[in-house]
Amino acid sequence: MQAAHGVEGFLYPNEVELQWSILIVLYPYITGLVAGAFILASLERVFKVEAVKPTYRLALLTALAFLLVAPLPLQLHLGHPERSLEMYLTPHRSSAMAMFGFVYLWYLMVVLLLEIWLDYRKDIVQLSKTTRGPVGWIYKALTLGSSNVSEGALRADDRIGYIVTVIGIPSAFLLHGYVGFIFGSIKANPWWSTPLMPIVFLFSAMVSGIAAVMILYMVSTWMRKKPLDTRCVDTIAKYLFYAFVIDFSLEMLDLIHRIYEADESFHTLDFMVQTRLYMSQVVLQIMLGTVAPLAVLAATQLWTFTEAVRQRLYFASGVLTLIGIFAMRWNVVIGGQLFSKSFLGYTSYKMEFAHREGLLAAIALMILPFLLLWGLVKLLPPWPENEAKA
Amino acid sequence: MRITFRDAAHLIRLVVVVLIAIAAFAGLRSLMVPETFGQYGHYRGAALEENRQRAVSFAGRQACAECHDAVVEAKKPGKHANVGCEACHGPQAKHAEDPSLKPVKPDSATLCARCHEKNSAKPRGFPQVAAKEHNAGMACADCHQPHQPKI
Numbered sequence: 208m209q210a211a212h213g214v215e216g217f218l219y220p221n222e223v224e225l226q227w228s229i230l231i232v233l234y235p236y237i238t239g240l241v242a243g244a245f246i247l248a249s250l251e252r253v254f255k256v257e258a259v260k261p262t263y264r265l266a267l268l269t270a271l272a273f274l275l276v277a278p279l280p281l282q283l284h285l286g287h288p289e290r291s292l293e294m295y296l297t298p299h300r301s302s303a304m305a306m307f308g309f310v311y312l313w314y315l316m317v318v319l320l321l322e323i324w325l326d327y328r329k330d331i332v333q334l335s336k337t338t339r340g341p342v343g344w345i346y347k348a349l350t351l352g353s354s355n356v357s358e359g360a361l362r363a364d365d366r367i368g369y370i371v372t373v374i375g376i377p378s379a380f381l382l383h384g385y386v387g388f389i390f391g392s393i394k395a396n397p398w399w400s401t402p403l404m405p406i407v408f409l410f411s412a413m414v415s416g417i418a419a420v421m422i423l424y425m426v427s428t429w430m431r432k433k434p435l436d437t438r439c440v441d442t443i444a445k446y447l448f449y450a451f452v453i454d455f456s457l458e459m460l461d462l463i464h465r466i467y468e469a470d471e472s473f474h475t476l477d478f479m480v481q482t483r484l485y486m487s488q489v490v491l492q493i494m495l496g497t498v499a500p501l502a503v504l505a506a507t508q509l510w511t512f513t514e515a516v517r518q519r520l521y522f523a524s525g526v527l528t529l530i531g532i533f534a535m536r537w538n539v540v541i542g543g544q545l546f547s548k549s550f551l552g553y554t555s556y557k558m559e560f561a562h563r564e565g566l567l568a569a570i571a572l573m574i575l576p577f578l579l580l581w582g583l584v585k586l587l588p589p590w591p592e593n594e595a596k597a
Numbered sequence: 598m599r600i601t602f603r604d605a606a607h608l609i610r611l612v613v614v615v616l617i618a619i620a621a622f623a624g625l626r627s628l629m630v631p632e633t634f635g636q637y638g639h640y641r642g643a644a645l646e647e648n649r650q651r652a653v654s655f656a657g658r659q660a661c662a663e664c665h666d667a668v669v670e671a672k673k674p675g676k677h678a679n680v681g682c683e684a685c686h687g688p689q690a691k692h693a694e695d696p697s698l699k700p701v702k703p704d705s706a707t708l709c710a711r712c713h714e715k716n717s718a719k720p721r722g723f724p725q726v727a728a729k730e731h732n733a734g735m736a737c738a739d740c741h742q743p744h745q746p747k748i
Contacts, residue, residue, distance in 0.1 A: 214718065217717075217718075217720075218718045219718065223716075223718045299639055324611075350607075351607055355604065357604060359603075359604035360604040360605070362604070363608060364608075367608065552717075
């Protein structure tokens with residue numbers, strides 16, 4: 208028994224086995240990517256940052272692809288996807304987790320789909336005229352039977368799109384802040400229970416989403432053998448750096464606050480970070496996933512490098528960032544379940560492989576958004592017009 | 598330039614689509630939510646009555662004590678005094694109604710391990726053994742009296 212679970216010291220019976228698996232790690236990771244990608248797109252629109260324009264549509268489609276996958280880890284974990292509709296039919300207003308369904312629906316329907324539709328309407332109308340077969344029908348359905356792309360109509364789209372984006376920013380904050388709130392409000396768990404949690408989640412979401420869009424933009428441009436808009440990646444990298452500095456400061460604030468306060472849970476958590484979470488927290492999250500990319504990004508802000516070198520540095524820091532934020536989600540979700548509420552013992556997480564909640568399912572769920580994105584990009588090409596003609 | 602009504606026609610279509618979707622949802626909801634849902638709380642009110650209709654399977658300790666006071670007395674000095682009869686013998690309401698329905702005797706070889714198998718998650722003071730090492734394949738009741746387990 209002891210060896211099988213890696214149990215050490217005293218645990219309550221319900222603590223020996225972890226209930227929240229790697230799938231629950233994916234859930235905040237994926238919603239974070241959604242919120243971050245959307246916030247990057249909104250920057251362009253609301254604050255009129257022309258430089259990041261080439262990524263505007265790509266960021267929206269990325270957000271949509273990941274948002275469509277976001278509920279799947281939860282449903283796989285709970286094991287009864289057919290019941291998820293009941294959450295909408297008989298909403299449980301006192302459960303934060305149950306109300307997440309509405310936050311999700313609001314964000315998907317009112318913000319993301321609407322904004323994408325308004326932005327793409329001109330293209331959709333054009334494509335509906337030139338495309339035949341089933342794909343053509345999809346475009347026809349998407350036009351809602353109106354092919355009015357007059358100047359006035361497009362202006363109306365643009366104005367409403369702007370309003371949607373303005374509503375969208377707080378909605379994206381809500382979407383991911385909410386995920387942080389769900390963890391932060393679990394008062395029985397000192398590893399989670401802090402009001403900083405929603406804000407830390409939010410900024411880490413922005414960091415991961417910006418990094419993901421930057422990398423997707425670079426990779427897709429390379430794959431299409433087009434020139435990379437360096438001004439664009441320079442600007443994104445700058446935002447990544449700023450968001451990361453805030454995120455890092457918040458996490459350090461949390462850490463210092465915990466160390467200085469040193470409440471009754473501190474020794475247990477400290478011991479856990481020094482032993483079971485050392486690899487994933489200290490090495491992966493803090494060193495490799497935060498300090499390293501921050502240092503690289505800071506270097507690109509301080510010194511001048513050639514374009515080719517800059518691009519490689521951005522790419523490397525983007526990949527490290529994504530690893531670091533994943534490690535952060537892991538440390539929150541898995542770390543929060545490794546110690547006993549008695550503060551007298553520890554358990555360990557043994558990940559299954561080919562299992563409903565195993566590594567294989569997690570890998571499949573991480574590949575799925577990219578397949579969706581590929582389909583979305585085929586359906587609604589996000590590339591700049593002038594480039595498409597060239 | 599002002600935005601004319603014609604220029605917003607597609608938006609009006611969108612609003613119509615959304616309204617249809619909301620109406621469809623409302624229709625689906627009225628079809629799918631059970632009638633008595635929310636009668637007393639966030640559950641189906643009729644579920645209470647359905648549960649009440651189910652046959653009672655546990656009789657409770659007092660019921661056993663009415664006829665088996667000898668066993669209750671035997672249990673009293675031991676640590677199992679407060680372990681309910683039906684925790685080991687299973688639900689016996691039928692037998693308590695009609696004693697001619699004799700309960701099967703629990704097989705101590707599997708029964709006792711349910712509570713006493715060694716597990717680091719259990720409080721240290723709770724008596725526990727690694728059954729494999731402790732009893733060498735014998736039934737626990739060969740050595741321990743189930744009703745007064747101290748040897």
